[in-house]
Amino acid sequence: MTKQEKQNQNSNSRWMDIYEGAEYIKHSVSFIHNNIDKIPHYKPKGKLLFLKKELDEWIMGKIQN
Numbered sequence: 001m002t003k004q005e006k007q008n009q010n011s012n013s014r015w016m017d018i019y020e021g022a023e024y025i026k027h028s029v030s031f032i033h034n035n036i037d038k039i040p041h042y043k044p045k046g047k048l049l050f051l052k053k054e055l056d057e058w059i060m061g062k063i064q065n
Contacts, residue, residue, distance in 0.1 A: 014052045021050040025059060 021041075022029045032039060032048070040054040 016050045016052060016055075018048045018050075021048070021055060024050075024052065025055055 016024060018029055018032055021039075022032050025032075025039075036048070038058075040050070040058055042049045042051075
């Protein structure tokens with residue numbers, strides 16, 4: 001595996017908090033709260049977390065629909 005492939009793999013499995021997730025999908029934090037049932041997320045100990053790879057897949061599903 002090349003260095004670039006490893007970096008891509010690591011960035012895809014990167015965890016983001018709600019602020020990073022909102023910035024990444026180009027929406028507000030309130031948009032995320034209002035649509036959380038539609039957005040792939042995890043909530044350990046009450047903190048919303050997102051995986052970049054899952055947000056990418058969610059975005060692609062929205063584009064294809």
